[in-house]
Amino acid sequence: MPAGRALQPGAADQGALSVVTTPWVRAEWRARIAAEYGSAALTQHLVLWLIQIGAPPDLLDAGLAIVADELAHSRLSHEVYTAAGGTEPPALDAAGLALTRAGDDLLDDILRVAVRVFCLGETVAVPLFAHLRAPCREPVARAALDRIIRDEVRHRDFGWDLLDWVTSVRPGLAARVAGWLPRMLAELRASYGDLNPAVLADDGSIGDVERAWGLAPPREYAAILARSVERDFAPRFAARDIALPAPAA
Numbered sequence: 001m002p003a004g005r006a007l008q009p010g011a012a013d014q015g016a017l018s019v020v021t022t023p024w025v026r027a028e029w030r031a032r033i034a035a036e037y038g039s040a041a042l043t044q045h046l047v048l049w050l051i052q053i054g055a056p057p058d059l060l061d062a063g064l065a066i067v068a069d070e071l072a073h074s075r076l077s078h079e080v081y082t083a084a085g086g087t088e089p090p091a092l093d094a095a096g097l098a099l100t101r102a103g104d105d106l107l108d109d110i111l112r113v114a115v116r117v118f119c120l121g122e123t124v125a126v127p128l129f130a131h132l133r134a135p136c137r138e139p140v141a142r143a144a145l146d147r148i149i150r151d152e153v154r155h156r157d158f159g160w161d162l163l164d165w166v167t168s169v170r171p172g173l174a175a176r177v178a179g180w181l182p183r184m185l186a187e188l189r190a191s192y193g194d195l196n197p198a199v200l201a202d203d204g205s206i207g208d209v210e211r212a213w214g215l216a217p218p219r220e221y222a223a224i225l226a227r228s229v230e231r232d233f234a235p236r237f238a239a240r241d242i243a244l245p246a247p248a249a
């Protein structure tokens, strides 16, 4: 998912490039290069865990397709960044490009990643990218967001399919999910939602240039997350008899 605002909106640097853009546009798409690359790495690692545990071939194939998608998203984000005048390398942190085991139970660890990264992260990504794409008019950014939004629907569905497979293998694990959700939702709120310092400091200002390049202010990320909890997370968890914590004040 994108990182939210890294810079205040500034004057468009018209004239220096063949397109009109801003430093915020470059900072955001540069962050997206690394975020998409990270998604590829974490999904690749998850697929290794799935191979190690003998998951069904359909899940392995779907996971590998997602790795290819995320690498394509990273490349497309790089194209947008360079089209906007960016020249810095992406900020990749090798230490963060791997999953870490939380315990000795591989199936439990797989479920934890499925819920956090896919059932939550990729599910909220669908309305988020749709929101970013709606006013996006810059062709290179529009092309990237078209591809990303098309793929994210499949990524979301992979997460729920994986949750269903794990809990079919060991039904008792469904109860674990309810126990993890309060913390996982709090982490999402801290990253993209109402607990994110950038949201608290945001006045919602954004220019037409930034909208045209597929950006949105942090407070809009928070609003979409809040709506997703109600519209996307709640019914899907309820259908699986997994209790979602009541929204915090």
Ligand SMILES: [Fe+2]
Pocket (backbone or CB within 6 Å): 001, 036, 039, 069, 070, 073, 148
């Ligand atoms: Fe992606």
Ligand SMILES: [Fe+2]
Pocket (backbone or CB within 6 Å): 039, 070, 122, 151, 152, 155
């Ligand atoms: Fe994705």
